[in-house]
Amino acid sequence: MNANDGKVRQVLQRSHELDHEHYAVGVELQPYKLTGVVVGADGAVIARTRRHLTVMESAEVVQRVAEMAGRLMDDRLGCAFPRDRVCVGVQVGGPVDPDTGTVLHLVNGPDDHRHEKPPPYEWVDVPLGAELAFKMGCATSVENDAHAFAAYEQSLGVGSTSATFGVVLVRDGVGAGMVVRGERVFVPMEFGHLQVWQRGRICDCGMRGCIESQVGNRALTAVVKELTGRELDGLEAAIALADSTDPQARQAASAFRKAGTSIARGIATLLTTFGPTHVVIYAAEDLISGGPGRRAANSFLDAMRKFPAHTFHISRDCHIVTKPLDAVRGAHGAALIALQSCFGVRLRPR
Structure with missing residues (x-):
């Protein structure tokens, strides 16, 4: 067999694979930015891209998601590849109805701590899945971001060693997803709005003492500002103050300690309810990378790891795993x- 014969066989083999495989484009939708990947039926990422958004109006976002997903399909699979063998999955940081592909509520929270506020936006009952399907001519799914990270962990993370585990996602707010006995829990989990402080701060949702009243980029920045009276431009500035030699550093660190206790009480609820053997915490690297001089992270982690003090004493052991946020994993x-959901392709944990 000469070299040309080998090339022909490779082309024919690839053509056969394309004729029988299904693919998915995964999109992580975050405020003013998109991350997209193409994934084969074996679960491996074969292409990725990122794009910034200038507006968050729903019709414009749908158009930009469709353009990015279409470009990924054409570049990786070819313009002629049948759309009925490609699906698109989108995850958003808010409550959704996965059965209908509807985003129930997506809003940018109050950002009084920022000098430059982004334009306000609010989605209510936006049929994101249906609109994308109409534009692209392929099957779609819509899911909450914490549930997407739980799906990633199920196939490519702690799911290889644990059949029952939780994922807690700390971003602007706080979300969670659960896998129980090898099956994702599909019901919405408003983990961030578990009330863990009897006389706590008022949460953005209007209730008092929620986890999100103390935890998340918005809440942590606001609490440090309240404790110190400092003007702070986001979480990085709050962490920097807590880690510094400033006289108010310890006051700032106390906000991170209370944030860790809030998460610990939330983990205790998951442990008492579902009995997970692992809980994976996804958060900004500066918040979960402890060590010398990292007062903010050390305060947060030390308090969070005391979750056994808040749960039923007969509960099983639970291991806490921390990982830095990664948009590609979400997509x-x-x-x-x-x-x-679209093709019935189930991957075994590996």
């Missing part, structure tokens, strides 16, 4: 959910 999880 990857959205693609894995789409493969399962």
